[in-house]
Amino acid sequence: MHQTIAxxxxxxxxxxxxxxxxxxxxxxxxxxxxNLLRAARLExxxxxxxxxEYMDRGDLVPDELILGxxxxxxxxxxxxxxxxDGFPRTRxxxxxxxxxxxxxxxxxGAAILIDVPDDVVMQRILNRGQGRSDDNPETVRERLRVxxxxxxxxxxxxxxxxxxxxVDGTGDADEVYEQVRRSAEG
Numbered sequence: 101m102h103q104t105i106a107x108x109x110x111x112x113x114x115x116x117x118x119x120x121x122x123x124x125x126x127x128x129x130x131x132x133x134x135n136l137l138r139a140a141r142l143e144x145x146x147x148x149x150x151x152x153e154y155m156d157r158g159d160l161v162p163d164e165l166i167l168g169x170x171x172x173x174x175x176x177x178x179x180x181x182x183x184x185d186g187f188p189r190t191r192x193x194x195x196x197x198x199x200x201x202x203x204x205x206x207x208x209g210a211a212i213l214i215d216v217p218d219d220v221v222m223q224r225i226l227n228r229g230q231g232r233s234d235d236n237p238e239t240v241r242e243r244l245r246v247x248x249x250x251x252x253x254x255x256x257x258x259x260x261x262x263x264x265x266x267v268d269g270t271g272d273a274d275e276v277y278e279q280v281r282r283s284a285e286g
Contacts, residue, residue, distance in 0.1 A: 102209020109214035112224040132185035158242030211258035214269035
């Protein structure tokens with residue numbers, strides 16, 4: 101298994117589900133910027149308040165905020181297998197995290213894209229019933245618009261590095277996991 105992998109995909113693609121399974125089977129420590137940002141928001145930290153403004157509109161949280169929260173969290177991952185869950189989301193973040201990993205003596209082994217069509221994403225998010233403020237049709241449409249605007253350069257970057265692995269995320273969780281697992285093994 102690769103020591104560090106990135107799990108990418110649109111909101112509602114099942115990244116969290118697959119990350120949990122990788123954690124259970126292989127001991128990956130997930131680094132989820134979404135979870136870190138939601139925790140900062142609940143704790144009402146300065147970062148959380150700043151991020152909430154973007155999250156509530158369905159916009160991406162700016163790179164400097166994301167990279168700050170990741171740098172803080174990275175201190176806890178020395179010597180552990182790490183799964184970047186939904187991060188990076190932009191090419192600039194990918195370039196910064198690649199450089200940061202190199203400084204830590206790590207390298208990204210694979211960037212795994214869980215590919216799911218927008219109509220399936222919309223249905224999944226609206227049916228998940230988590231009661232999050234960003235789980236409404238208007239915000240989901242905006243999140244998808246922003247996602248598509250950012251993902252192509254990111255995927256091109258990982259493809260250039262030979263790290264991109266595509267997984268069909270429309271099957272059931274077990275089928276998707278088998279594809280994710282094979283991609284994480286190298």
